[in-house]
Amino acid sequence: MIFLKEILLGNAAIALGAVTAGVKVVSGYPGTPSTEVLESVAQYNRDGKIKVEWSVNEKAALEIAAGASYCGARSMVTMKQVGLNVASDPLMSLGVIGTKGGMVVVVADDPGPISSQTEQDTRHFGKYANIPVLDPSSPEEAYEMAKYAFELSERINLPVILRPTTKVCHSSGTIEVDESRFEDETEGFVKDSKWVIFPPLSYRRHLEIEKQQGEIADIFDRLSFNRIEGDGKYGIAAGGVTYAIVKDIIDTYNLNVILLKSGAVFPAPAKLYHEFLLRVEKVLVLEELDPVIEEQLYHVLAVNNFHKPIFGKLNGFVTPAGELKFDNTLKIIEKFMGVRLGNVEESIGTEGIELPLRSPVLCAGCPHRASFYAVKKAMKGKKIVSCGDIGCYTLGNAKPLEMTDTCLCMGAGITIAQGIKKAEPDTNAFAFIGDSTFFASGMTGLANAVYNNTDINVIVLDNLTTAMTGQQPHPGTGKTMMNTSSPKIDIASVAKALNVGFVEKVNPFDHKKAVKVVQEAAAYQGVSVVIFEAPCVTLFKSEEVCRIENCIGCKKCINEIGCPALYVKEGKVAIDDTLCNGCGLCKNVCPTGSIK
Amino acid sequence: MDILIAGVGGQGTILASKILAYAAVIEGRKARTGETIGMSQRGGCVVSHVRTGGSHSPYIPVGGADLLLSFEPCEGARNIAYLKKGGKAAINTASITPVSTALGLSAYDGDKMMKYIAENSKAVFIDANKLAKESGSIKAVNSVLIGAAFGLGVLDLSEESLRQSMKKNIKPSFLDLNMRAFHSGVKEVEEMRTKC
CATH class of the missing domain: 3.30.70.20 (Alpha-Beta Plaits)
Known part of the structure; x- marks a missing residue:
């Protein structure tokens, strides 16, 4: 074994953990803060032995990883938390069917939220689907957990969710890299009725899986990712990066507390929780997003029929939304312990100075700006609703363009526009969608518009890349993560094949022509698609x-x-x-x- | 040692943080960084936290940073609360006007902000854009500022470790110009210190 010390981003650490564990198939869809996991696997894949792909969306990606696992190959799928909503259909069924080769589902949560639509908590999905969840507190632990997750998955024949949050994904730590690689032969697909989901099978499996939850909890009781540290009369329970912050606070102020670290968080390590609860007078639970550990602790109290005061999100002691940083966490701990520790108030303030707002904006030279401007000019004085979507172009909402009236989730622009047109027929319903989003979830919405005779105008902002997440290739680019080329899928041809009556492609920087084409599209009775094609400024x-x-x-x-x-x-x-x-x-x- | 790096998305703060953190690893220590990656990168405010003192979490507490490196005056002022009282700072004087200011929605007074930083820290102000361009590329602002930090005498990292770290983290074809940028930052600050 050769150990090298590297500074690695949490996401790269997860990738390296998977590579060390001998992962053979990795699929995913880009989404902040998860994107660099798959990109890092591709970087480490110098000999090309690992099959790495950006799939068209998270559902496809999860099914690809499942198929590989059915053959006995270790597989991993990566996505952000809202991506798991898209992939929830296969995930729920996979929790019933189970897996063979170790399969890890990396789902990055985003407390804040910093780059997401929601502050949803993936730990709930673990409980919902009866799938174990590992929650790393640092890049170093993420590396260890990634390796362990494959072993665990093979031991229990279930997928395992590895759920880092933004502050683990996008922070870096010093990792001692193990250069050895786990290797085994893939057995291949063995035909068996257990791979075909039918109601009687689901019933039988449901009984087995519920029994298995207790066995997994027993494993988690003894796992070093879960532990009790320190001594004192008060207890603090923490998970994820919040554990690291609490450790820093304990070290900085020499606090005497009993700290419960919950890293393998579902199914709950109930015996360890019980032991912790018996040792403390009262408990503070610190975790970002939802009160998952907190509810688990209440559950342990109820099952064992005793009581300890618990302070957390459920009694309003801890904020239900946003990040837990050092400073607000310190204030909560001070309140809980009835002591004053910090002197944040004495730090250099910024009250004495006027600071201008600096919101994220479309880059100088961004073709989306030209596209939004062309539509704005073309539709001046007309009644219009602009339904946006997920990507850099969501920033089209900002002043002075103000060309994004709605944004919900991936692909929703095209379908929200249809709903608006049905309820308000005299408006010009426009949908703006990027090229990668079009392939991920725009095509079905477009088919729906054609089928139901809805008069909407779809603007495809084709900048020839997945820009927001950092220039990933997609089916329209003809490039893959294996450094191979594939036939480019032409968006205009797709629209024509779906029987869209008006399809035009134009460069948005050809301003006069762009305005004219939008006016023609708006005048067309039926579904129109205008493809504004110009490369993202970061590509050249x-x-x-x-x-x-x-x-x-x-x-x-x-x-x-x-x-x-x-x-x-x-x-x-x-x-x-x-x-x-x-x-x-x-x-x-x-x-x-x-x-x- | 805790270093806070502030700037505007696209200026190269992440590479600067990696160079500093890896230099600490070369010296046998453990380091962490915390980055801003994602939507804010599109011309928004970005910060990188660099910690070389064995902390558990990657984010520096308010009032905890030993050094503030700012790629832009306004972003330096915005993040000054992170700096320890009397902490040191190296600030790029070249400003980037936010769109909100161009639209007349918020005022930008660079001189006032730099005055505020000067009153509240031991700061040096350098035109890192100019020095980077003279070294061969505007993209080398990060190396100029690392040089400035080294010139301030506040880094607990040797010049050799920084050089090795730059070699590891910068593409070979850009290394020479970045080394020139680093040295121009060191020189600029050392000249300022002798004048004082």
């Missing part, structure tokens, strides 16, 4: 920059398109040439032709 290097001369200071360019490269200097507009990439959209806005 532009040497060009826009120049501004004789600006009259009307600021129409800034007020209409809000490009981050445009700013005001001494009453006139200036261009930041470190940001500008010369897309030229502002030239179409300037009333005096001052931008070259």
Whole structure:
């Protein structure tokens, strides 16, 4: 064994853990904060022995990993928490059918939320589907848990959920990398009626799986990911990265508390919880998202018929939403212990200074800005609802474009627009969807619109990549994660095959033509699809920059398109040439032709 | 040692944090970083936390940072609460105007913000954009600022460890220009210190 010390992002640590454990098939769909897990596997896959793919969506990805597991191969699937909603259909059934080769379902949760629609807690999905959940507190532990998850899965013949949160995924730790690799031969698919889900089988399996939960809990009682540390009369129970924060607080202030660490969190290590509860006078539960450990502790109290005061989210002691950081966690611990520890109030404040807002924006030169502007110009003075979707283009909601009126979940723009059109027939219902999202979940919605004769206008923002999550390839790019090429799927051809009556492709930077095409699409009775095709600015290097001369200071360019490269200097507009990439959209806005 | 790195999405704060953290590993210590990756990267506020002192969590408490490295004046001011009282700071003076300011929705007064930082910390202010461009690329702002931090004499890392870490974490074709940028940052700060 060779050990190398590396600084690894939590996501890379999970990838390396899986590679060390001999994973053979890895599938996933990009989503912050999970994306780098699969990308890192692809980087470590120098000999190409691991089959790595970005699947079209999470449901497809989970089924691919399941198929590989049926053959006895170790497999892993990666996604963000809302992706598991999409993959919940196969997950629920897989919890009944079970697996053969070790199968790990990596689902990244996002307390805050920082880059997500919801603050949902994947630990509930484990309970819902009777699938064990491991919850790492650091990149180092994520690495160990990733390796262990495959072993556990093979021991119990069930998939295992590895559920890191953003502060584990996107923090890095010092990992001692084990260069050895677990190797075994894949047996291959063995025909057996156990792989075919039927009601009588589901009934039998349900009995077995419920019995198995107790056996897994017994394993978790003895697992080092779960443990009791320290001494004192008060108890703190913590899971995930919150455990690490609590440890820092205990170390910083030399606190005497009994700390319960819950890492293998479902099924609950009930005997360990019982032992912890017997030793403490009262308990504070610190965990991000939902009160899962807290409810488990109440359950142990109820089953064992005794009482200890528990302080947490359920009695309003801990905030139900958002992140637990060092400073708010410290305040909660101070309140719980009735002591004053920190002096956060004495730190250098920012009250004495006015700070401008700096929200995320579409990049300078982003083709989405040109697309939104073209639709805005084309539909000026008309009644329009713009249904957005998930991707960089959700940022089209910001001033001054304000071209995103709704955003719900992946693929919902096309179908929400149909609902709006049905309820309010005199509005122009527009749906904006990115290329990767179109393949993930836009096609079924489009088929629905054609089938039900709904007059909507679909704008596909095709920037030739999955941009928001960091430029992943998709079926329209013809590139794969195995460094091979595949036949590109053409979105216009897909729309035509679905019998969409109006299909046009146009470069959004060809402003006049773009406006004209949108007007034609809006006038068309029936489903129209306009594909705005132009590459994401991160895909190429532009040497060009826009120049501004004789600006009259009307600021129409800034007020209409809000490009981050445009700013005001001494009453006139200036261009930041470190940001500008010369897309030229502002030239179409300037009333005096001052931008070259 | 706790270092907070602040900037605007796209400026290269993550590479800076990795270089600092790996330099500590080269010296046989354990390091952690906490990053901002995702939606905020699109021109929003980003911070990286670098911790080399054996902490359990990757995020520096308010009032805990020994050093603040800021790629942009406003982001330095925004994150000054993380700095220990009397902590040191290296601030890039080149500003990036937020769209909200261009639209007239919020004011941006760079001089006022830098004055506030100067009053509340031991800070040096350098035009890291200019030094990076002179070294060969605007992208080398991160190396200039690491150089500035080293020049301040506050890092508990040797120049050799930093050099090795840069070699490991920067593509070979960009290494020379980044080393030039590093040295220009060191020189700039050392000259400022002798003037004082």
